[in-house]
Amino acid sequence: MFAEERQAEIARLVGDTRRVSGADLARRFTVTMETIRRDLAALESEGVLRRVHGGAVSLDRTDSVEQSLDSRATLKTPAKRRIAAAALELLEYTEATSVVLDAGSTVETFADALATRRTGSSDQSLLVMTHALHVAGRLADQPEIDLELVGGRVRTLTWAASGVFTAEQYNRYRADVAFLGCNGVAAGFGFSTPELPEAAVKTAIVNSARKVVVLCDAEKHNHENLARFATFTQVDALITDAAPTGPLAAALEEGGVEVIVA
Known part of the structure; x- marks a missing residue:
């Protein structure tokens, strides 16, 4: 699977579930965590999602991400x-x-x-x-x-x-x-x-x-x-x-x- 195809699938998953785990994505696509991190960084730069510790969330889910004190x-x-x-x-x-x-x-x-x-x-x-x-x-x-x-x-x-x-x-x-x-x-x-x-x-x-x-x-x-x-x-x-x-x-x-x- 090409990177563009994988990133499109990740974007779809975030839209459906509102939150994805980096480890789950790595297993799903049989790639390394470093590859998933690059995918998430690329999607974040495009305004598709927001990266958080352990994965990513959709932009309309950011209210549920706990912020530091x-x-x-x-x-x-x-x-x-x-x-x-x-x-x-x-x-x-x-x-x-x-x-x-x-x-x-x-x-x-x-x-x-x-x-x-x-x-x-x-x-x-x-x-x-x-x-x-x-x-x-x-x-x-x-x-x-x-x-x-x-x-x-x-x-x-x-x-x-x-x-x-x-x-x-x-x-x-x-x-x-x-x-x-x-x-x-x-x-x-x-x-x-x-x-x-x-x-x-x-x-x-x-x-x-x-x-x-x-x-x-x-x-x-x-x-x-x-x-x-x-x-x-x-x-x-x-x-x-x-x-x-x-x-x-x-x-x-x-x-x-x-x-x-x-």
Whole structure:
């Protein structure tokens, strides 16, 4: 098979399945991984697909590709700050004494805002539980915060623990309120994330908290990822930077989710 024929077949496969594995392609066409890498590079230069670790995805699938913490931290910064400010205001209103903070750049921005929070000397300190190293780092030296670091195997992509062991620890808690990030929220599916181990931890957090708040910018509206971690009826509030519309707005209302636009 000529390279042009192979690349045309790869383009067709990406269009049909939206994601292909480099190893699977090498076996399918009986060629080396280096040959597949050259094929994918050529197709990416033509605007057919986007290369990712281990293979490639179609251009309309890029929302389901998890970004590194560093790359996500540079996106939507003004929106994240507004969402964080609204989350801090909600926290003050709830008068919570125990809080769970999820991983993610928006939650990290909220942790930055929380680090500036000042209470009276007679107020009870706030217990914060998190499995995210970057979030813990923002709060570790705050005298008015008691920090509980939840352990497990840390993913280098997110700087956060994930998997069954981490989820089991959260199952032992009953926090007043949990603040979670998400990679997508869509009518008919709910709140989702690309990775199953991460979804397991998020689901455990949802089940452990008396009040569940999701921090999610509008770019993630109407997007579905691989793993759902919460339905609409399991979430109490969504803090976002633009009002949801259409079926998503209807699903949030039907599920009883309070939408706060920052």
